[in-house]
Amino acid sequence: MKPLTLLRFDALASYARAPRARLVGDEVAWYEHNNERVLGMIVRDKADGDFGGLVFGRDLRGRFRWISSTSQFYESPHHCRVALRREMERQAHLPDEEYFQADEKGKPVDFFTPVVKHGALNPAFVSLAEAIGYSPARGIIEPMMRWYEDADGNFVEQFQTTGFDARIWELYLFAAFTELGYEINRIHAVPDFCCASPYGEVNVEAVTANPTRDKRGNVVPEPLQETDEQKLAYVRDYMPIKFAGPLTTKLKKRYWDKKHVAERPLLFAIQDFSSPASMTRTSSALQRYLYGYDYEWSHDADGKLVTAPQRVEWHVWDTKKVESGFFRLPDSEQVSAVLFSNSGTISKFVRMGALAGFGSDLVQILRIGNWMNPDPNATEPLRLRQNVRDNRYREHWAEGISIYHNPKALKPLDPRLFPGVAHHWLQKDGRLTSRIPPHFPLASVTQLLVPERSEARAR
Known part of the structure; x- marks a missing residue:
């Protein structure tokens, strides 16, 4: 598990955020594993002040979306980071199909393959x-x-x-x-x-x-x-x-x-x-x-x-x-x-x-x-x-x-x-x-x- 900058994480997955999520938690750190096969994030709950981890994988259209979380919230970011690393490693070894969401519609949009002569x-x-x-x-x-x-x-x-x-x-x-x-x-x-x-x-x-x-x-x-x-x-x-x-x-x-x-x-x-x-x-x-x-x-x-x-x-x-x-x-x-x-x-x-x-x-x-x-x-x-x-x-x-x-x-x-x-x-x-x-x-x-x-x- 390697740290990511917020800018890099945003470039890959900012579109997966639900705007209302900003009301309940603050993002603390961002990570990638296995050459960005999966991404991770640590958030701090605004109400309780404890820390939880989220894992993201690519859906059928190639978009990073939530696929799992740490099993619990932790009092320290260090303990949360350890748990998040384990979950990201586990998810990274699963086949692509495990990341699919069953609600994808249409094919991935490909901007760069020419559609005209x-x-x-x-x-x-x-x-x-x-x-x-x-x-x-x-x-x-x-x-x-x-x-x-x-x-x-x-x-x-x-x-x-x-x-x-x-x-x-x-x-x-x-x-x-x-x-x-x-x-x-x-x-x-x-x-x-x-x-x-x-x-x-x-x-x-x-x-x-x-x-x-x-x-x-x-x-x-x-x-x-x-x-x-x-x-x-x-x-x-x-x-x-x-x-x-x-x-x-x-x-x-x-x-x-x-x-x-x-x-x-x-x-x-x-x-x-x-x-x-x-x-x-x-x-x-x-x-x-x-x-x-x-x-x-x-x-x-x-x-x-x-x-x-x-x-x-x-x-x-x-x-x-x-x-x-x-x-x-x-x-x-x-x-x-x-x-x-x-x-x-x-x-x-x-x-x-x-x-x-x-x-x-x-x-x-x-x-x-x-x-x-x-x-x-x-x-x-x-x-x-x-x-x-x-x-x-x-x-x-x-x-x-x-x-x-x-x-x-x-x-x-x-x-x-x-x-x-x-x-x-x-x-x-x-x-x-x-x-x-x-x-x-x-x-x-x-x-x-x-x-x-x-x-x-x-x-």
Whole structure:
């Protein structure tokens, strides 16, 4: 029996947890035996303070689930650990069939075996499936996919072809919501996530801003951003229009008319895949479109940052013109909030996979970007360069999520349902109030460094 880090255990089996279990016991330690054939956990009962052991094995669909426990609870973690080791050794010698639960439905979901001809595969999927640099991401996605329920029936095909970015976004949300303690129900095709915890329930529909294409289906390059004026126009008008399309399309679907949605807060979770790395520079554009306000800033005589809100009515770009203020549109009061993260990309899976011990150790991973400056009067972010392989590096799935609350929501979202993420509220005077956790990433890029000989061997 060998100890596991919590991150490694979570990567393999976090989806097996019942959220209510957190109310009765605290997890103390995690273990594996026989090359992760079985996993173990020690928990401390909150009521009595004694310790018990749980054992997990793979069911018919390859998912780690509870298969046995220690015969009793113990006053010390040491005695519990001895008993847990014996039980894990006993279970590890049993045949696979002993771990099956008799309630498995369907076959294991296999994301990486091609379901279409190689020529039709998305190049990004091919890189994920074959390149050594993406092996950490591949390693952490494989156990996750065994728990993912494909309510639409086309997830794998789209993941491998035209919908790669959108499906990666959904997988990211699945991981983040699980980390936040939610049990995810995907028996309904819409919305994408029906999330329940002991503290409340929410519904979430995933949406992406995608590249503009011409009549032949070719991607139209985004506008130039060489001058300050071009960059400002891109954020003030071009990107708000890009966000408006998918968000208003989702609004027209009237999810709140469905019985399983009607009584719960509804969130739209949007990610920007409109161009390479675009999500690293467009969060301010989303905020501008959602609330319909722009802000001028200055420092007063004491050096304090002062912002002046200015209402925006329209966004105009070439022949396109859209009304600003998504939360001012008819029916938008049915949407409790909009969730955004610039981290919900394949790079996130690479970093989290490496932290959990998946993939090749030859892959060096650097994260470079801007983080929130803790100085309340700062106008520039902190710029950091971090080595993900450094033992001091820390990251979690929900890091980087921002939630923009709807000031007119009929079912306001309780921020306590999403701890550890950034929350933003519009005040009556047009000013924005934010609650942002420490070390919050604003935008980052991830560099993968792989020795050329290793990549050649992999090919």
